[in-house]
Amino acid sequence: MKVAVDGAKCTGHARCQATAPEVFALDELGYAVPGEREIAAGAEAEARRGASACPERAITVWGDPLGRPAR
Template sequence: MKISVDFDLCESNAMCEALAPDVFELDDDDYLVVKVADIGPEHLDAVRRAVAACPRAAISLSGSPQAAGTEE
């Protein structure tokens, strides 16, 4: 699965970083950085929680878990 962030909506509230710190972080200027764009099963639950908790609905997931890491 792939993470998409609408940076026009993102307010860098750090909810995603708190829920999935291996995937999201805020840089020194408080801008969101996605450290892992292709989500594997080890991060999927945490990222889904982060997507659901985003106060601006700026984060989304696309693709299916079965298709992660494959190209068509």
């Protein structure tokens, strides 16, 4: 499973990191670190919660290991 943060959309609310600190990191200015990365096994639900917490919808989660579409 993967997660991607669109740095152009992030406005620094940091709700993703507050909700899912094991998945999302912040830069020195408090914005979610942009880019695409793999999610550790077992952190899928946490990644989805963090993405759902983003008011700008700057986070995409996809690639469920069981072949189901990510939500």
